[in-house]
Amino acid sequence: MQDTSLLTLIPAWLGCAIISVEAFLRLPLVANIQSLNQTAVKVVSVIGSARISDHWKERVVPAYARQILLRSLTLAACLLLILLVLVTSWVLLASWPAGGITAALDMLMHWQWHVLVFVAAWAWAMWRTRRQRAAAAAEDYSEGDKFLHRLALASPSTRVWIDDLDQRIAPASVASTAITAPVYVCALARAGTTVLLQALYESGQFTAQTYRAMPFVMAPWTWGGLRKSKHKSKTKQRAHGDALEVGIDSPEAFEEVFWNTRSPQPASDAQPLQETAAPELLERYRGYVRRISARGQRRGESGRYLCKNNNNVLRLPLLRSAFPDALILMPFRDPAAHVQSLLGQHKRFLKRHSQDPFSLEYMDWLGHHEFGAHFRPFRVGPRCLPADAEALLNPVYWVDYWCDVYRFLLHSEPTGVLWWDHDAFVAEPLAYLELLEQKLALPSGCLEPWAEKVSPGQRDILDTVQAAVSDEARELHQQLRARAINPEQNARG
Structure with a gap:
């Protein structure tokens, strides 16, 4: 990619990153990960418990397995949707400055594209989190913070x-x-x-x-x-x-x-x-x-x-x-x-x-x-x-x-x-x-x-x-x- 094209594509990179982060936050991705983790913990607890009979385990474990399958499919669908949003937003925003849809899609293969989108997405997510903290004076933790704490400590x-x-x-x-x-x-x-x-x-x-x-x-x-x-x-x-x-x-x-x-x-x-x-x-x-x-x-x-x-x-x-x-x-x-x-x-x-x-x-x-x-x-x-x-x-x-x-x-x-x-x-x-x-x-x-x-x-x-x-x-x-x-x-x- 030429330096001139890089400069003209900066708005497209920023827009693509922002749209993708917002999609990530609005989809039930975090909720599904939390639910999946909690259900997995329950399965381990039930199987390892000496106080629960084998008969009851045979009834409960398949139900938990169905929940895990459903949550996994939902999680996969969310990830695919985020990927679709990422690619679609890039094509829509970058087609004109890049010289066409084919050229925009071709840029997806370059490592520079992945690095720049990641950096832009991370910067937007950090700015958004700080803004959310400042806006919610009563809250000590943002939703992202809460998710990270649950991920590290709940199980x-x-x-x-x-x-x-x-x-x-x-x-x-x-x-x-x-x-x-x-x-x-x-x-x-x-x-x-x-x-x-x-x-x-x-x-x-x-x-x-x-x-x-x-x-x-x-x-x-x-x-x-x-x-x-x-x-x-x-x-x-x-x-x-x-x-x-x-x-x-x-x-x-x-x-x-x-x-x-x-x-x-x-x-x-x-x-x-x-x-x-x-x-x-x-x-x-x-x-x-x-x-x-x-x-x-x-x-x-x-x-x-x-x-x-x-x-x-x-x-x-x-x-x-x-x-x-x-x-x-x-x-x-x-x-x-x-x-x-x-x-x-x-x-x-x-x-x-x-x-x-x-x-x-x-x-x-x-x-x-x-x-x-x-x-x-x-x-x-x-x-x-x-x-x-x-x-x-x-x-x-x-x-x-x-x-x-x-x-x-x-x-x-x-x-x-x-x-x-x-x-x-x-x-x-x-x-x-x-x-x-x-x-x-x-x-x-x-x-x-x-x-x-x-x-x-x-x-x-x-x-x-x-x-x-x-x-x-x-x-x-x-x-x-x-x-x-x-x-x-x-x-x-």
């Missing part, structure tokens, strides 16, 4: 395949990556874990999974290895409405996707979360962490692993077995303030989940069941199970739950746990950040910038919450404070 078998593929792609040297003194932040939700996670990560002394890892969090070496932007990413207040800002380079609790994928207790199980004791997972988990750490080193980070995952309170002995020198940071708060926060977030997410079903799917995939429509308590005490949905709107339940969780943690505390008094921290942030530097063997002053960012965030405690706080809760809180590290007892020498 356990897909997550396993991605994990296995990432492990094979990673070079052999990754398997020998040293994991030294990793830091785990975990507790009952709303204890102040996110503040600690952000402060530690922004010190530049750690590697952690950020929002850039989504949705392929099971591929930390390949997908997670994409370079971090040199420019500071834009941030916005997270869905909790607690003034904490997050952006694409912010660390987040994504490790639970690994456990939901590889653990015997999947996220779809409606039962309460129980202690995890699966020694066979240890080496696989070590490999997953090594890939994250090696990826961080490849991007110029320290490689020291940092993880926030509240569900890890149920697998502390397992973490200790995986990494004997791990440090576990366990924050706690005054029970009245903590209970009020838990109750408020539960109500907030009940409303959000009723209005935005995707947000509920998203939290299920990540194993975030701390509150909302799919609340799943830790089964660590006699009062963890609510009598009904109404009980979750009563502060008495949350006080009892708080007591059960922290009593369990006090009694099962492994070595290496650092109890962290969140209330004392926000009252004296600089002193406590200096203490944290000492306990985690961090360079002096690396956490100091966060002292100005820490806010007490105090709110008046509702009378109903204050009245619900029991003597048991107050006594437990005093025990926690006695265990907590503090600047007076641990002053630098």
